[in-house]
Amino acid sequence: MKFFAFIFLAMISGLASAAEPSSSGLSDTLEERVKPCIICHRDADRIDRDAYFPRIAGKPAGYLFNQLRNFRDGRRYYQPMAILLENMSDEYMREIAEYFAAQPYAYLEPVVPALTPDEIKSVETLMYSGDPERDLPACSACHGEKLMGVQPTIPGLLGLPHAYLAAQFGGWRNGGIMRGQIPDCMSEIAKKLTQEEVNALVQWLPGLPVSGQSTGADALTPELAQRCRTILSGKEVTR
Amino acid sequence: MRNLSEARLTSIWRIIVCVAGGLLSLVQMASAQPLTDSDTEQVRRGEYLARAGNCMGCHTTRGGEPYAGGRKLNTPFGQFVTPNITPDKETGIGSWSGEDFWQALHYGKSKDGRNLYPAFPYTEYTKVTRPDADAIFAYLRSLPPIAQTNPPHKINPPYDNQALLYLWRKWYFNEGVYQPDKSKSDEWNRGNYLVQGLGHCNACHTPRNVWGASQDDQLTGGKIMGSYWYAPSLISPLEAGVSEWPVEDIVELLSTGINSHAVTSGSMATIVRQSLQYLSDYDIRSIAVYLQSLGEKKGDAKAPRKARKMPEQVRQYLALGQEVYEKHCQDCHGQSGEGIPKIYPPLAGNRNVTMSPPLNTIRNVLYGGYPPATAGNPRPHGMPPYQHFIRDTEIAQVVSYIRNAWGNRGSLVSPEDVDNSRGSEF
Structure with a gap:
């Protein structure tokens, strides 16, 4: 009987809320819908230096959408994201990606890296010139001069926690847990780096202040546009 | 503004004309093929039935090619890997006949005569009618063939023994197409057929014994084998029995994933996404009518103990x-x-x-x-x-x-x- 009464009440309140959305006190917004994301990917004022979770605000929408699909479809492995996204549609994930891309940055204050001047010099060389001998492109060639990413699918590298950066390099180098798109450029690049270089990179990057926007797609050289074409095209995957 | 919308209208008309023209030529092309209208109708029906049976749910890995198999099902008996059921001749079922498919679905036997493991729910699919099985097969034949070799099962001894499987079938497998109960409505019978047969709800919603066999046809709930979720009883008013829900509420939960008092999560949310949301109004309503009839009334259940004072x-x-x-x-x-x-x-x-x-x-x-x-x-x-x-x-x-x-x-x-x-x- 109680159960019936409850269903009755629930139905009445359902009708009431349908007629008058504000009566539930809930706004029909995407902000309300992405609460499950915000618990980890915090707002700017609640960001936690020691947290593992990367900033997603202000990253290119195409990049965010690709990652959401990769998590859902098993090409990028992270259990909490895989479970959360299992029953999401492409349309809804694209909307969520665009929402976060348009959000103001929630970034960490820079941390001065504990690196020797030599280490800093070698990181800066990799960052802005690459190493032609090992066929390593400069990081800035893909991720933008300001390392803030390139529209629509290449992420910025600044304002990310050290632990997150280190984990991604670990994933790319060891394979298996990180199955990116094809060609999987970051896996190839990460495998050519030494462990010392990786350690220095992931300390150096959080030392830079977040500034500027991600740049337009025309900033890519034709060679790189060709190399990353499947990622840039954002090919839809059938489900 | 008006000019713009006129321009839009014109271009929409152009598109319509082009699409119509395209369709016409497709129809002409189709008529040149040996396919007949009843063939395409059968394929369309098969596609719908494959959705209702959620074949894709097991026969596709996450992000993988549809129906190319490779999904791993971990059970206490070992790891089963779902086969490729696209019409590829080497790695799929391209060399199968309609009769071979019927042998698998209805009798649980592979093309080569081997007994199939009941991880493939032929214990439920045996209830599927021959015309439905043929339609599903026609649909699978119409898919693009995908060459994908999947790894073999890793079945723990002694379960890898075919003789044991033979005995298992003797004990637990009852072959036979669904026989309608003439005392019940058409809707109820359709619902029963979908729930107990093609939809294989039993595969999760019945308790299993130590041999992995469903205890009976009662949907009394159980821990899902190969999953980490509990599939609640569809009978008990203390779990997910719906005898006291209006049919509309059951329909809403199964077709949208949510209603005013419940939401689907875990494996069931996936079933709604992959299968139930695509079912016709008549079919989903039939399932609801059948499920409603299954449930025990609250009064039938043990009266809850009188609330004692909490320590x-x-x-x-x-x-x-x-x-x-x-x-x-x-x-x-x-x-x-x-x-x-x-x-x-x-x-x-x-x-x-x-x-x-x-x-x-x-x-x-x-x-x-x-x-x-x-x-x-x-x-x-x-x-x-x-x-x-x-x-x-x-x-x-x-x-x-x-x-x-x-x-x-x-x-x-x-x-x-x-x-x-x-x-x-x-």
């Missing part, structure tokens, strides 16, 4: 849970667990919260999740994953609290219960 220790434990609730849960689920219908499920009177085992609710707290995105609920609200933010002791406290607040009654949950509920196939 002080228990009261304190629940008070700790209430603190956690107020901090993390109340914003969405409300001060009195009333939730917001069709957005955040009510917890008061919610049988997913109170049922035993508490596995699903613990998992909802640990992992969160979004209800399935469906045509009826395309942009669902979700539940955050709390595994990184609340310790097991606090999860145990808060789950114990919601199981006993606002008139709910359920056993207390321990931190060990929380830890034992972990795990995922990802």
